[in-house]
Amino acid sequence: MTEPAASERANRFARLRAATDRVPTKWFAGIGTALFLAVTAAFGGLAPVAADDEPALARLAAGDTHTSRQLAITVQRAVLIDELRGSGSFADEEKGERLLVLLIEMENRWNVPLRTFGTEGVMDAVRLDGDDRAATGIVREDDQTFTPWLQPGVPALLVFSWTVPGTAYADGDELKIVLRDSTLQVGQLLYTGDTWGEPSPAAIVTARIEDVGAGAEESQ
Amino acid sequence: MRPALTWATAVVLLVAAWLVAAVTPDGEQRMADPFRVSAEIGTPAEGRNVGVTIRNLTLADRVTTGGWFAEGTWLVVELDAWAVHTELPASLGVAYLVLGDRTFAASERPGGYDTDASLYGTGLRVGFRQSGSLAFELPEDAATESGTLQLALGLTSSAIDPEPSLQGDSVIELPVDLATLPHVAERALPPTEWAAR
């Protein structure tokens, strides 16, 4: 019962071998490369996306609002201060450190709550130009709630603070603040749920720094 | 067996398999569905690991506790809560208000000021009911919406992804219509206490 099938299969293999025998071996490399290039071309080419193909960054001033799918961000003030209790940031006086503080109104434009300290991109949304650190302290301006949650649609006035060398910034400096947008990545394969990632610069806010010295009126 | 019988058997089995698949609820996607327990105001609702009696809901323009206050559009939910069989762990950390396509989590702000000002994230006890409140900070335009209050044990950090945090266990659900609730100018948040038995 199996005999005729086996010999039929053997015939097919033999014919295939005979056919491939006629193609010179070095042609296989050429054909393979051509196929590979054709397929990659269909998927957009081999060249990586040019990193310095800078999309036009919006130029904003203090008080202007930058809106992304996730957040609406309004930088209101930039302040240089010796220390600010309750801000989450600490300046080492002996090292000559001070705090750079930004007063920012943020609104969660997404449909679930966001943490200001998590990986959902809120912490990554604000950077001082030339400094790739996230803020060392993020608190609410009204009740100093530490690393607050942002509820959807509820704006909150936040204090972002960085510990900086005392000589890095001065009163009257035009500070450039980079606002970065994160993209929503829907869970795939093993990961359920959505996450935000890949923060990339979307706007630059220029704000004049006010040096308030020891800032008695700022601390609570 | 004769070929005709073999083929007939195969077709019957295929049809049967198709019927079973069609009748079974969505298989893998539904495997982790939460076990929903419906609640009514004033009536205890108990799931596998958590029980609550929601006593009332109020909208307020300003909420206070001790020296802390906050203004806005706040929903205050007063409730008793308890753990059913184990306190290890039993944190009331899943408290969502789903209005339309937005999900709000209970506010961490009152509890951050005073741990006795909110039941959010509180460890519940077996054999003891604690009475207190949950406060939700909402946008102004939500004051007339309707939706669902969802309560379950879990970590407060899971609010960033509400759907997965509800999977696989009991969730107490109460339909809410904010437009029908009393709306007061100011509401003092009740302190967390042992509920009278």
Added chain:
Amino acid sequence: MRRSWWRRNAAALCALVVLIPASVVALDILEFGAVRNATRAVAAGETTRIDGWEFGPVTVAPLDADAVGAPAGSSPVVVTIPVAAGPQGVSCLLPSVHEPTTGREWRTITTLEWQPDPEDPTFCTSEPTVPYDLSYAVLLPGDAGGPLVVELPLGTPDGLIDVSFDIGG
């Protein structure tokens, strides 16, 4: 006459007799055994030795509910774990009280008006070479009768061990 069905299928049946229990063992002990902690049960009034440390006999003593601010009708208790410390490497997590008859479990409570002896350490430490007591308050409901078990998870160089101390009625 052909051989009986049993003899014709003897090989397959033998395989089943071996494979079915083996699967149960593999799925339970091998798969989940790696995830479950090692356990050790200690009878009432007994002590147990682990890595040169001695624990027990564990006692549960009642507190006055009104005096410590516990709800009326409740049974707050103090769980006392005598410890004779050994070399470093053993650590204790917080104990919990279990009621095997109902499956209920309670953790410690710190908001009652009760404090342990300030002389005693509050966690497992090798420092005091004299034996000391670890004491914790646990709030039990008034109906938590019946035999109780105090579970104390211990961290050792070989991993976690859940030690269960029988308390009795």
